[in-house]
Amino acid sequence: MVKKGGNYGKEIRELGNQDIRDFSLSSLCALCLCGESLMKPKIIVVDDEPAIGELLTRFLAKNYEVTGFTEAEKALEYLKTNEVNLLLTDMVMPEMNGIELIKATRELKPNLPILLMTGTPNSELMKAVVELGISDYLVKPFQLDSLEKVIESRFQS
Helix, strand or coil, X not given: CCXXXXXXXXXXXXXXXXXXXXXXXXXXXXXXXXXXCCCCCEEEEEXXXXXXXXXXXXHHCCCCEEEEECCHHHHHHHHHHCCCCEEEEECCCCCCCHHHHHHHHHHHCCCCCEEEEECCCCHHHHHHHHHCCCCCEXXXXXXXXXXXXXXXXXXXX
């Protein structure tokens, strides 16, 4: 008999995106009993600076399924056809900025959690962000540990 609270969930998470047929029946049963999930939460990272986007994507990929974009328009197209658990976006970008991306995202997926990054915080910008229902934002440069804590808190609430 499998006991609730075993360490199976940790073992399964460490196996990553392995085929479900590779798991033993006892591991799958324990997984269900522990309330663990085989799927990682999906995050979209949008930053027009490729180096920053790549850094964030690589950092977050250890715990999440991450897709990165350097153009807000392409991220929006992706959102139209894919399920996502969090949007992490820069504010100042060419063509479509973060505010425009947030507005368009709210039309498509009104309940999608959004986390904003900006290197140029100002009161007018922050007022617009609050009006869009964004309560969390990070000011660049920030520590990656701070980003991880904010994201974890979003998924735990």
